[in-house]
Amino acid sequence: MKNLEQKITAAIGTLYGEKCELPLTKTRREFAGDVTLVVFPLLKASRKSPEATAMKVGECLMRDIPEIKEFNVVKGFLNLTLTESFWMNQLAMTEGFNRHDDTGRTVMVEYSSPNTNKPLHLGHVRNNLLGYSVAQILEAAGNRVVKVNLVNDRGIHICKSMLAWQLYGNGETPASSGMKGDHLVGKYYVEFNNRLAEDPSLQEKAQEMLRKWEARDPEVYALWETMNGWVYEGFDVTYKALGVSFDKIYYESQTYLLGKSLVEEGLAKGIFYRKEDGSVWIDLTADGLDEKLLLRGDGTSVYMTQDLGTAVQRFSEEKLDQLIYVVGNEQNYHFQVLKLILSKLCYAWSDAIHHLSYGMVELPEGKMKSREGTVVDADDLIDGMIDTARRMSEELGKLDGVSPEEAAEVSRRVGLGALKYFLLKVDPKKTMLFDPKESIDFNGNTGPFIQYTHARICSILRKGASVDGAESKRMRDEGPDAAPCETINAQELELVKLLTEYPRIVTEAAAELSPAVVANYGYELAKTFNGFYHDCPILREEDAAKRDFRLRLSRQVARTLCLAMGLLGIELPEKM
C-alpha cells in the first residue's frame, strides 16, 4: 500500500512537475472503488476543473500503474479500483505479520501505582488495563518496553490503617479473618476515618506514627512491613486476575529521598529559590502557572521532589527514548510542572516524558467516593463479571456436556473479556460512565461478541480439518497459490481489505497510545466476518477453490482477532 502511494505521488509529480503528497483514503461504501484520491489540492497546478483534473490523473495512473484496474470520477474524487492480484499479495503479506520490525527504541511505561492503604477499585482497573495494553501495543509496534509500577507504600494514609489496626484490630490477620490482605488493611483505613469523628486526637497519633516510621522505630517499622505484606499478597491476586504484570517494581519508601540533590542543583543554577523558612520553590508564573513547592521548610521532600528524582534516575539507569506515565487526568497539572522543571534544568530528555492522561470512570450518581461507599471494588467487579458470564452461558446451554474445568475457563475468559473490552474501547482521555445496575453487555459492540466470532471460526476450522482435509491436500498438490478462486465476491474482498489494515492499526494505536483504536478495529473485523459467515457458505461451498479461499480467510480473521485482542489482554476461547 505504501509502495502504491509512492508510485502515485511520483506519477503526479511527473504530471504537474511538483511534489504533491496526497494521501489515499478508503473509498466510501456507496461508491465504486477501493481507494480514493482527492484532487482538489491539484487544481492550482492543473488549471482545470476538479472533474477534468481527476480524469486526467486517473488516465495517467491507469497507464503507469499496473495495480490499478479501473477508476471513476465523482466531482473532485478519483476512485481507484485495484486488481485482485494486488489484494491477494497484500493478504499474503499480512498473513506473515505478527509485530513490526524492531525500531531500536526503548519505552518505559509506568502504570498501576497504587496506595497500600486500600484495595484496588474500578478506577485502578482502567489504569491497569490501559497501562498493560499500551505496553503490549508499543511492543507490537517494534519497541522494547519496560513496564514498571511505583507503589506508594509510605505516608500518613498508611499510618492511619496501621494505627486503627493497632488500636482496634485485636491481632486480626488475613489468615484469621479469611479476608484478602488488601481488603483487611482497607477495612482499618475506613475504621480510622469512622473513629476520627469521635476522637480527633487520632490525627495527631497518626502523625506521630509517621515520625516514628521515618525514624525507623523498630516496632512501627515491623508493623508497616507486616501490613504492607498483606496488601501485596492481595494486590498480586488482583493483578493476576487482570492478567497484568510488571518488569520492575519501585517502592516510594525507597525513592522518596531522591531528588534532593536536584534541588541543590536548581538552587545553584538560580532556577529555584529559598524562602525565609527554608522551603524551596520555583516560580512558574511567567509560564502561566503558579509557584510550586519543591522542598519543605524542614528539609523533607514532597511528591514533586520525588518524581523529579525518579525521572532522573530512570534516564540515567538506561537509555530510554520515552517514559510514559499512565496517570489519571486529575494530575495533569503535576505532570505539566514536572516536565517544565526538567526542561528548565536543561535535561535534554524532558521532551521524552509523556503523561498518558486518562479520564475518570464515573458512576450514574457521579464520581466514586470511598467515604460514601460508592466505590466499585476491583475484586468484586471481576468476580461478578465471571459469574454473569457463567450464568449467561448456562442459560444459553453453552456449557452442556463441558467439563467443569473448561466451563470455568470459558466463563473466566468471557467475563474478563467483557470487562476489559468495555473499559478499553473508549478513548483513554475521555471520562466514561459505568452503570453497575445495567452492568456490562455481552451483546453488540462487546468483548464477548468478538470472542464468539472467534469461537465460531474455530469450530469451522476444526470441522474443516476433520471433514476431508481438502485444503491441505490441494495445497500439497498444487502449491500455495495454485488454482486460486477466479473471482472474489464483495464480502470476501471487504474482509481482505480489513485484514490487510491490521499492521497499520498497530502503528496508529502506538502513535496515539490508544487501545481503543485496536478495540474498534477488532469489532469492525468481527462484524464484517459475521456478515460474510451469514451469507457465504464455507465448508458447504462446493467449489473446492472457493472453499479453500474462505477457509484461509476465516483462519486469518481468527488469527488477527487473537493478535488484536491480545494487545488488549483479552483471551479468546475456542468454544463458547
Added chain:
RNA sequence: GGUCCCGUAGCUCAGUUGGAUAGAGCAACAGCCUUCUAAGCUGUGGGUCAGGCGUUCGAAUCGCCUCGGGAUCACCA
C-alpha cells in the same frame, strides 16, 4: 479568577494530520434457526455534531467568542 479537558441519536460510544449523503451498539418495533455455534444476521424509526462568527472549493474536525459539564491551582500523594 488562572490553566487544562470534554460536549455527536433517548442512553453508551466511534468518526478530528479538513473531504462525498455523520456511523455503531444498547433500548423500541418488525423479521430470520430441521443446513458451518441465534452471545449471530436483516430491516424500521431516531441528529440544529451545545450555540454563534470566521478561515476555504469543502468544517463534527482548524481559529475566536458564548453557554453547559469536569479536573486542577496543598508544606497530600
